[in-house]
Amino acid sequence: MNQIPNFRDMSGTSIDPVTVEVIGSALSTIVEEMGKAIVRAAYSTNIKERQDCSTVIFDADGRTIAQAERIPIHLGSLLGIADYVLKHVDLATVEPGDVFIGNDAHTGGGTHLNDIVFLEPVFFEGELVAWVTNLAHHSDFVDRGHAHIFQEGLRIPPIRLYRKGVLQQDVMDLVLLNCQVPRERINDFRAQMAANRLGVQRYQALCAKYGKDVVKAAAAEVLNYADRKTRAGIARIPDGIYEHSCRFDSNLVDEVMELKVKIKVRGDEIFFDLSGNPDQVRAPINMVYTATLATVYFAVKTLVDPDIPANSGFHRPIHVSAPEGSLFNAVAPAAVYSRTDPAQRLVDLIFAALSKAIPDEVCAACTGGGLMTFSGIHPRTNRFYVYNEMCGGSMGARADKDGLDGVQVHTTNTANIPIEALEFEHPIMVERYELVRDSGGPGQWRGGMTIRRQVKALDHTATVSAGGTNAIVPPWGLFGGLDGTTTNVELGDGVAPLKKRVGRVGPGQTLAMVASSGGGYGDPKKRDRALVLKDLREDRISEKAAREIYGLEL
Numbered sequence: 446m447n448q449i450p451n452f453r454d455m456s457g458t459s460i461d462p463v464t465v466e467v468i469g470s471a472l473s474t475i476v477e478e479m480g481k482a483i484v485r486a487a488y489s490t491n492i493k494e495r496q497d498c499s500t501v502i503f504d505a506d507g508r509t510i511a512q513a514e515r516i517p518i519h520l521g522s523l524l525g526i527a528d529y530v531l532k533h534v535d536l537a538t539v540e541p542g543d544v545f546i547g548n549d550a551h552t553g554g555g556t557h558l559n560d561i562v563f564l565e566p567v568f569f570e571g572e573l574v575a576w577v578t579n580l581a582h583h584s585d586f587v588d589r590g591h592a593h594i595f596q597e598g599l600r601i602p603p604i605r606l607y608r609k610g611v612l613q614q615d616v617m618d619l620v621l622l623n624c625q626v627p628r629e630r631i632n633d634f635r636a637q638m639a640a641n642r643l644g645v646q647r648y649q650a651l652c653a654k655y656g657k658d659v660v661k662a663a664a665a666e667v668l669n670y671a672d673r674k675t676r677a678g679i680a681r682i683p684d685g686i687y688e689h690s691c692r693f694d695s696n697l698v699d700e701v702m703e704l705k706v707k708i709k710v711r712g713d714e715i716f717f718d719l720s721g722n723p724d725q726v727r728a729p730i731n732m733v734y735t736a737t738l739a740t741v742y743f744a745v746k747t748l749v750d751p752d753i754p755a756n757s758g759f760h761r762p763i764h765v766s767a768p769e770g771s772l773f774n775a776v777a778p779a780a781v782y783s784r785t786d787p788a789q790r791l792v793d794l795i796f797a798a799l800s801k802a803i804p805d806e807v808c809a810a811c812t813g814g815g816l817m818t819f820s821g822i823h824p825r826t827n828r829f830y831v832y833n834e835m836c837g838g839s840m841g842a843r844a845d846k847d848g849l850d851g852v853q854v855h856t857t858n859t860a861n862i863p864i865e866a867l868e869f870e871h872p873i874m875v876e877r878y879e880l881v882r883d884s885g886g887p888g889q890w891r892g893g894m895t896i897r898r899q900v901k902a903l904d905h906t907a908t909v910s911a912g913g914t915n916a917i918v919p920p921w922g923l924f925g926g927l928d929g930t931t932t933n934v935e936l937g938d939g940v941a942p943l944k945k946r947v948g949r950v951g952p953g954q955t956l957a958m959v960a961s962s963g964g965g966y967g968d969p970k971k972r973d974r975a976l977v978l979k980d981l982r983e984d985r986i987s988e989k990a991a992r993e994i995y996g997l998e999l
Contacts, residue, residue, distance in 0.1 A: 468663035488632030529553025542610030547603035577644030668758030676713035678749025731775035809964035812838020813914030838960030839893025848893035888926030888965020899957035915961035926965030
């Protein structure tokens, strides 16, 4: 009878494939459980309802060995803090119970200041064996300028918030003094701490059960497995050079930019060249390099094999170059608050470039998303509040099916805030929350329908920020599919025009966000008649669109 071969890591530890699978699954379960712990214990609507958080385990050398399936762009922040601590902190001084906090995009703490990261070492039998890490987006630092990062909020380089399990109260006081909603922050921090402590306990229990050397060997083999799967997926893409460019607009800048990507596939490796893109700008749409890495990793994973474990082994065959000082590799003091604006479009660019090689694996361009923020003094509590939401749009159509309606896509992936939760906690009423007819890009396969979310301020004047990408250039279709619709901010009676997304909404006044919608795939005239009739019955398209775009005889 054939025996299952054992694997052997560099330390000489022998481990069988079944144990690798069990430990690999356990590591994935730990990060998922950590994420659930944050959501269940969090205080703010942005974390407990939108679930805007992520969790990761790094090995002792800072390699990602498990990442929860949550917010892809967060990987950039998580990579940054691990790399910084390993390079700048004497590990001999790191002890059990130490916790590093960070958020600064330019010193390795994050990719924008609202994403605050907690990094904690895991010790077993006196040895540093791993790092558990989590990130949560804190709805704070609002009503600020965004010409450079000094205007965007408190910058926290990776520093110790806890030493040997003891809170450094002076550090916490400094952080909270710079927050506009400190009551939310301290309770959300506690949720993040609880998640890390859970991760430490679970990882230590894994080492106690199997031995730390076996866990280390299994983690190394999980990385190798991801490497092999990634290379096999890339190898299915025909060798060649694939390029695409597009126009990109954001209402945070005056000009429409030209973005481009050049992709080289060679054997089982893939190379992304982002040279020739605009220089970093005096606006918050810049991306630091780790944010660009996270975006590219997401795009590759979705195309070559969505089941690949999201770890450092997966990263090995993927190479990304972007000139320093450019939009995709910004340096201090570039503002970065809205870095998902170009990130979303970069994914679409990659898909469009590779559509020439793997047309059945890509989708048409998707929503760029629309961010809406209300803030002010709550008339009942007399406390400052922040309502922040990335409003979903829709997905572009695919080679054999329509795009999804009313969703966030690509690097964002947060949930919506339920109306009941929003209205219970904030002085706001949601007057309309609906799918928009005729919004999906027409095609043989139709882009998804976008959402309209109309919000009213109650008994106070709110400072608002609303806008996004694609207000001028709609998401494109592929292979004859037509464009989706553009982003639109609808101002209610009496609301003055917004300037660079910012304005005010008085008592009883409304503002609505309608994010852009995904493009179509294939010639609309080839759409099956039964599908067009179904769209009509479900009020997804109008009779006019059915006749003029899809050629339906009514």
